[in-house]
Amino acid sequence: MNILYVYAHPNPESLNHLLKQQAVDFFAGNNIHVSYSDLYADHFNAVASWHDFDSEIKQPQYMLAQQKAYAENKLTADIESEIKKITAANHIILQFPLWWFSTPAILKGWFDRVLVKGFAYDTGKIFDAGLLKGKTASLTVTTQSPESAYQINGVHHAGIDTFLHHIQHTLCFSGIEMLPPYVIYGAAEMNAEREEKIKEEYKRYLENIVKK
Ligand SMILES: Cc1cc2nc3c(=O)[nH]c(=O)nc-3n(C[C@H](O)[C@H](O)[C@H](O)COP(=O)(O)O)c2cc1C
Secondary structure, three states: OEEEEEEOOOOOOOHHHHHHHHHHHHHHHOOOEEEEEEOOOOOOOOOOOHHHEOOOOOOOOHHHHHHHHHHOOOEOHHHHHHHHHHHHOOEEEEEEEOEOOEOOHHHHHHHHHHOOEOOOEEOOEOHHHOOOOOOEEEEEEEOOOOHHHOOOOOOOOOOHHHHHHHHHHHHHHOOOEEOOOEEEOOOOOOOHHHHHHHHHHHHHHHHHHHHO
């Protein structure tokens, strides 16, 4: 199995870092091949623009410019590098804190710039016919609000699946099959005992991912 681990958190002292480190140790200890895209550490440019292509690419729409640049090998090196990592991966893990019921902007930018028309999807080549069919993906997410808030009758009036749906839909659009997410609610309520429990739980979750 070949994993791509896309990590979107700025702070090496965070709960997210602890989880990511658990994943690094798990993959290293089990000889699982993994590539990392540590978006903040890599200073990943999250802003899609015409700077993403060779200046010869003239198209009215960003997605058409992407398609042409991809076909002609005229995407910038940072996008090409992410495309290579996705191509090599069987499974993609996206790890992030829930920010405004979505991903941090840096990860949204990764979707915008890297899931290129012609590479990830194309006209008539979406969902079951998506160009990334055969790959799986999963989300590792932390929230501040407790699980009780993510209920129909809770503060947010919906379960976490509602908030993760558009992210999962984005990947499904390209043909990727989504596995169940790993969600840690109530990140503020952390102590050493809970951290140990979470590390163990995440390890078991990753074991299940690599077994598929
Ligand atoms: C800009 C921003 C937006 C946030 N939006 C949400 C939110 O929509 N729902 C929620 O439960 N927590 C929200 N939070 C809290 C984070 O999810 C929480 O701080 C994080 O999951 C904790 O993990 P960390 O310690 O690794 O950062 C937000 C935090 C920030 C900075």
